[in-house]
Each structure stands twice: as C-alpha cells, then as structure tokens.
Amino acid sequence: MPLFSVTLRPIALAASVLFLAGCASFSQDGGFSSVQSLTKERIGQDVKWIKSEDDAASVANTIEPLLAKPLTVDDAVKIALLNNKGLQADYGELGIAEANLVQAGRIANPSFSFGRLRRGDDIEIDRSLMLPVMSLLTMPFASKIERRRFEQAQFRAAGDALTVADETRHAYFSAVAAQETVKYMEQVKVSAEAGAELARKMAAVGNWNKLEQAREQSFYADVTVQLARAAQTQVAEREKLTRLLGLWGKRTAFQLPDRLPDLPKAPEDIADVEVQAMQNRLDIMMAKRELSGLATSLGLTKTTRFINILDVGLMHNNYNQSPSRENGYSIQLEIPLFDWGSARVAKAEALYMQAVNRSAEMAITARSDVREAYARYRSSYDIARHYRDEIVPLKKRIFDEQMLRYNGMLIGVFTLLADARAQVVSVNGSIEALRDYWIADSALKMAQTGRSSSSISSKAGASAAASTD
Structure with missing residues (x-):
C-alpha cells in the first residue's frame, strides 16, 4: 500500500x-x-x-x-x-x-x-x-x-x-x-x-x-x-x-x-542604402531567427543525447x-x-555552422543586391531622362526642319519619310527606357525590404532546422 x-x-x-x-x-x-x-x-x-x-x-x-x-x-x-x-x-x-x-x-x-x-x-x-x-x-x-x-x-x-x-x-x-x-x-x-x-x-x-x-x-x-x-x-x-x-x-x-x-523630376538619393537593407530586409531577419532556432535545437540535442525515451508507468497485476x-x-x-549520441550532436553542430556561413553569404549577397539595384535605378533614370530631354526632342526637331524644307520643295517626300523612320526608333526607345526605369524603381524597393531571387531559400534553412529535432 x-x-x-x-x-x-x-x-x-x-x-x-x-x-x-x-x-x-x-x-x-x-x-x-x-x-x-x-x-x-x-x-x-x-x-x-x-x-x-x-x-x-x-x-x-x-x-x-x-x-x-x-x-x-x-x-x-x-x-x-x-x-x-x-x-x-x-x-x-x-x-x-x-x-x-x-x-x-x-x-x-x-x-x-x-x-x-x-x-x-x-x-x-x-x-x-x-x-x-x-x-x-x-x-x-x-x-x-x-x-x-x-x-x-x-x-x-x-x-x-x-x-x-x-x-x-x-x-x-x-x-x-x-x-x-x-x-x-x-x-x-x-x-x-x-x-x-x-x-x-x-x-x-x-x-x-x-x-x-x-x-x-x-x-x-x-x-x-x-x-x-x-x-x-x-x-x-x-x-x-x-x-x-x-x-x-x-x-x-x-x-x-x-x-x-511620367519620369520624376529627380531620382531618389538614398543614403546608407546597405544599412537600410540590413535593417529592413525580411530574408536577413529570417536568417537571424533560423540561427537562433538552430542554436536552440543544438542545445536540445545535447540534452537528450543519452536519454532518448523515458516513460513512467503504473502497473497492476x-x-x-x-x-x-x-x-x-x-x-x-x-x-x-x-x-x-555523438553523431546526433555532430550533425546538429554541422547544420548550425552551415547555417552561419549561409547567413553570412546571404548578408553579402543582400548588400551586393541593393548596390546593384540602386546603380541600375540611377542609370535607368539617366537613360530615360536622356531620351526625354535629348534624343526624342532632337529627332522631332530634325523632322520639323525637314518638313519646312519639304514645304519649300527643297527635298522630296521620301527624304521626309526617312527622317520619320528614324523618329520611330527614338520613340520606341523612349518607351522602353521609361518602362525600364519604373521596373528598376520597383526592384530597388524590393532589394531594400524584401528578398531577391538570388538569396538562399529560407525554406531550405527551415528544413535544416527541422532535421535537428
């Protein structure tokens, strides 16, 4: 009793x-x-x-x-x-x-x-x-x-x-x-x-x-x-x-x-673009959480390396x-x-160090991404502005001058049409340049706050963390 x-x-x-x-x-x-x-x-x-x-x-x-x-x-x-x-x-x-x-x-x-x-x-x-x-x-x-x-x-x-x-x-x-x-x-x-x-x-x-x-x-x-x-x-x-x-x-x-x-009057001048990316990018924040989770998993693995199953029961015959x-x-x-349990601990430690190096690579890639995105953004703006302020107006001015000469019977109609063909190329180029600027603007916002396609998949890191349990 x-x-x-x-x-x-x-x-x-x-x-x-x-x-x-x-x-x-x-x-x-x-x-x-x-x-x-x-x-x-x-x-x-x-x-x-x-x-x-x-x-x-x-x-x-x-x-x-x-x-x-x-x-x-x-x-x-x-x-x-x-x-x-x-x-x-x-x-x-x-x-x-x-x-x-x-x-x-x-x-x-x-x-x-x-x-x-x-x-x-x-x-x-x-x-x-x-x-x-x-x-x-x-x-x-x-x-x-x-x-x-x-x-x-x-x-x-x-x-x-x-x-x-x-x-x-x-x-x-x-x-x-x-x-x-x-x-x-x-x-x-x-x-x-x-x-x-x-x-x-x-x-x-x-x-x-x-x-x-x-x-x-x-x-x-x-x-x-x-x-x-x-x-x-x-x-x-x-x-x-x-x-x-x-x-x-x-x-x-x-x-x-x-x-x-329309193209903005001036491009954005972003100071410390890399610092902002490190603070705001979700993939960087996720990497920090994954490292913390793997560290906790490693501690759990060491705790349970000897006692894997412990059951207490009440018997009655x-x-x-x-x-x-x-x-x-x-x-x-x-x-x-x-x-x-040494193999389990070694595996957990290897997974943790793997995640550390991948996180470091992610940070390097993120810094490079945001620098490249900002450079593309600025160059796209300059190209679009050049089309808007120089190339298209110049082609139009040439066509207008040729129109005056045509009206004065100094040139023929086909000379005028040849200049019109040159203007077609410049207008299409201007449309494409303006499109590229707005796409580059969106890519810059993404590089500052989100994650790029070149970043290492966070789901793979989550799977690695799951394998340590």
Missing part, C-alpha cells in the same frame, strides 16, 4: 502537466496580424487571408470598383495582394506552422495496455499506464523551437506578399509599355502604308525608280512585322498581369492607362486464483550502450 501511494505522486504531477499542456490552443488570426504589419510597413498596402465566403465577398467588393476604371500601379498591387491565389496558398504555411507550435505545447497521449493470459486454470491479467515523461521535460525546448519556426513562417508569408507586389509592378509597367508601343506602331504602320502606296503610284508613272520603291515597300513590311510582334508582346504581358491579379472571365477586360507615368494483488511502477529508458 505505501508503494502504491508513493507512485501516485509523480503520476498525479504528470497528469496535471498533461492537463495544462492540453490547454495549448490556436490564435484567433493564425499569426496573420504580424504579416499584415510587416507588409504595411514596407509597401503601405493591406493584405488579407481569405478563409471564408465572407472574406471572399469582402475582397470582391473591394476590387470591383478598382476594375471599373483604368488601373493605376497601386490599384494593381492592391488587387494582387488581395486576390492572388498563389499568395493565398502560401499563407497556408502559417496554419501548418501554428499547428506544429500548438502540437509542441501538448504532451503525447498516455498509453494503456491490457493483457490476459490463461495458464491452465489460472488467469493472469496485466494492466499498465505509461506516461511519456521525456516529452514533458523537453516540451519547453520544443515549444521555443516551434515558436521560432512560426515566426519564420510569418516572415516568409510577408516576403511572399512583397514578391507578388514586386512582380505585379513589373508586369504592370511592362503591360502598359507594350500597349503604348502597339498604339504607336499602329500609327507608324498607317504612315508607312501611305508611303508605300505613294511610291508604287510614282513608280507606275515613271517618277520613281524600282529601287526606291522597294525601299519604301520594305519599310512598310518591316513595320507590319514589328506591329505583329508588339501585339504578341502586349498579349503576353497583359496575361502575365492578369494571372498575378488572379482575374478570370469578364474581369480580364480591365483597362490600363494609355501611357506610362491480478491473478484470479490468488487473493493478493501486486502493484508497482516501471521506468523504461534507452541504455547508451552502442550509441552515445
């Missing part, structure tokens, strides 16, 4: 811890508020995790007025952040990470065994209740690890939102530029067609030789091909934008502005032919006879 009463105390203690562990529950928003704040701080846009029909209806009511008018780049980003299906799928990682966190805060269920053995006229009955004590002891460490992984999932979700925003801005500017190019090339085709027809008629009456007629006809043929290619590019860029916006059916008939936004009852308890643990 005294033995039975003594064994009840640790079991009662384990049962109380078991009860408290079972109280671990899910948060109301699944940790999405952190994703919202991280995204809002960096791009000033709201994100939403669609979990119900009411959420979907709310998103539909938000984007419908935006689609009823020509889209601005901010409107396009807003729609993508709310309606992009791939982004909504990425948010599911939050739910998985939170489920793992809650699971880490709950002790494994106790196990009960029952046995009945008949030996002639004797019947032996064994009953045991086993409690996983080791899980109780390591629960605080496991919960800390899963907490950090949950934080990593929040950073990844915010990073995915920033990536979608960057891709949407890129697709938006490319689609508007392609549309503008098509409209301009349609005007050029009309002029080239008129020139080719005029050359044909003049050659027919003997006022123009066949060589000059062939040149005008060749220009018209080239313009026709360029227009067809521009139309193909327009369809491809618009469809890319449509996919990012998550639109289908009638919603794909959204309108875009006729031309790209009863023989139906015997008036006595036998009570007691059992402890089951692994004996480190062959495996002393």
Whole structure:
C-alpha cells in the first residue's frame, strides 16, 4: 500500500502537466496580424487571408470598383495582394506552422495496455499506464523551437506578399509599355502604308525608280512585322498581369492607362542604402531567427543525447486464483550502450555552422543586391531622362526642319519619310527606357525590404532546422 501511494505522486504531477499542456490552443488570426504589419510597413498596402465566403465577398467588393476604371500601379498591387491565389496558398504555411507550435505545447497521449493470459486454470491479467515523461521535460525546448519556426513562417508569408507586389509592378509597367508601343506602331504602320502606296503610284508613272520603291515597300513590311510582334508582346504581358491579379472571365477586360507615368523630376538619393537593407530586409531577419532556432535545437540535442525515451508507468497485476494483488511502477529508458549520441550532436553542430556561413553569404549577397539595384535605378533614370530631354526632342526637331524644307520643295517626300523612320526608333526607345526605369524603381524597393531571387531559400534553412529535432 505505501508503494502504491508513493507512485501516485509523480503520476498525479504528470497528469496535471498533461492537463495544462492540453490547454495549448490556436490564435484567433493564425499569426496573420504580424504579416499584415510587416507588409504595411514596407509597401503601405493591406493584405488579407481569405478563409471564408465572407472574406471572399469582402475582397470582391473591394476590387470591383478598382476594375471599373483604368488601373493605376497601386490599384494593381492592391488587387494582387488581395486576390492572388498563389499568395493565398502560401499563407497556408502559417496554419501548418501554428499547428506544429500548438502540437509542441501538448504532451503525447498516455498509453494503456491490457493483457490476459490463461495458464491452465489460472488467469493472469496485466494492466499498465505509461506516461511519456521525456516529452514533458523537453516540451519547453520544443515549444521555443516551434515558436521560432512560426515566426519564420510569418516572415516568409510577408516576403511572399512583397514578391507578388514586386512582380505585379513589373508586369504592370511592362503591360502598359507594350500597349503604348502597339498604339504607336499602329500609327507608324498607317504612315508607312501611305508611303508605300505613294511610291508604287510614282513608280507606275515613271517618277520613281524600282529601287526606291522597294525601299519604301520594305519599310512598310518591316513595320507590319514589328506591329505583329508588339501585339504578341502586349498579349503576353497583359496575361502575365492578369494571372498575378488572379482575374478570370469578364474581369480580364480591365483597362490600363494609355501611357506610362511620367519620369520624376529627380531620382531618389538614398543614403546608407546597405544599412537600410540590413535593417529592413525580411530574408536577413529570417536568417537571424533560423540561427537562433538552430542554436536552440543544438542545445536540445545535447540534452537528450543519452536519454532518448523515458516513460513512467503504473502497473497492476491480478491473478484470479490468488487473493493478493501486486502493484508497482516501471521506468523504461534507452541504455547508451552502442550509441552515445555523438553523431546526433555532430550533425546538429554541422547544420548550425552551415547555417552561419549561409547567413553570412546571404548578408553579402543582400548588400551586393541593393548596390546593384540602386546603380541600375540611377542609370535607368539617366537613360530615360536622356531620351526625354535629348534624343526624342532632337529627332522631332530634325523632322520639323525637314518638313519646312519639304514645304519649300527643297527635298522630296521620301527624304521626309526617312527622317520619320528614324523618329520611330527614338520613340520606341523612349518607351522602353521609361518602362525600364519604373521596373528598376520597383526592384530597388524590393532589394531594400524584401528578398531577391538570388538569396538562399529560407525554406531550405527551415528544413535544416527541422532535421535537428
């Protein structure tokens, strides 16, 4: 009887811890508020995790007025952040990470065994209740690890939102530029067609030789091909934008502005661009969390290198032919006879040092990314401004001067058309340069706050951390 009463105390203690562990529950928003704040701080846009029909209806009511008018780049980003299906799928990682966190805060269920053995006229009955004590002891460490992984999932979700925003801005500017190019090339085709027809008629009456007629006809043929290619590019860029916006059916008939936004008066002069990137980039922040999580995992591995399984149980035997009852308890643990856990510790240490060096590489890459993005941003601005202030006005001035000479009958119509062809090249170059500037502007914002495609995947780091448990 005294033995039975003594064994009840640790079991009662384990049962109380078991009860408290079972109280671990899910948060109301699944940790999405952190994703919202991280995204809002960096791009000033709201994100939403669609979990119900009411959420979907709310998103539909938000984007419908935006689609009823020509889209601005901010409107396009807003729609993508709310309606992009791939982004909504990425948010599911939050739910998985939170489920793992809650699971880490709950002790494994106790196990009960029952046995009945008949030996002639004797019947032996064994009953045991086993409690996983080791899980109780390591629960605080496991919960800390899963907490950090949950934080990593929040950073990844915010990073995915920033990536979608960057891709949407890129697709938006490319689609508007392609549309503008098509409209301009349609005007050029009309002029080239008129020139080719005029050359044909003049050659027919003997006022123009066949060589000059062939040149005008060749220009018209080239313009026709360029227009067809521009139309193909327009369809491809618009469809890319449509996919990012998550639109289908009638919603794909959204309108875009006729031309790209004007070039700003001056480029941004960003001081300490590398310092800002180190402080604000999500991939750098994620790397810090991963290192911390791996360090904790390493400590847990060292703690449990000898005792891997520790179960405490209550035993009760009863023989139906015997008036006595036998009570007691059992402890089951692994004996480190062959495996002393050194391999597990060595693996954890190797994973940690691997993560340290990868994080250092990520920081170097991030600094290089932001320097390169800023250099591209400044050069793109200079090129676009040069087209705007020098090349296009100069080509137009030449054409205007040639028009005066044509009106004075000093030059022929085909000399005037040749200058018009040169102006076509400069205008198309100006459209492309302005598009490249706005794309470079978006890439610079991404390099300062988000993560680049050259950065090491954080999911691989999370997998490495998971393998140390």
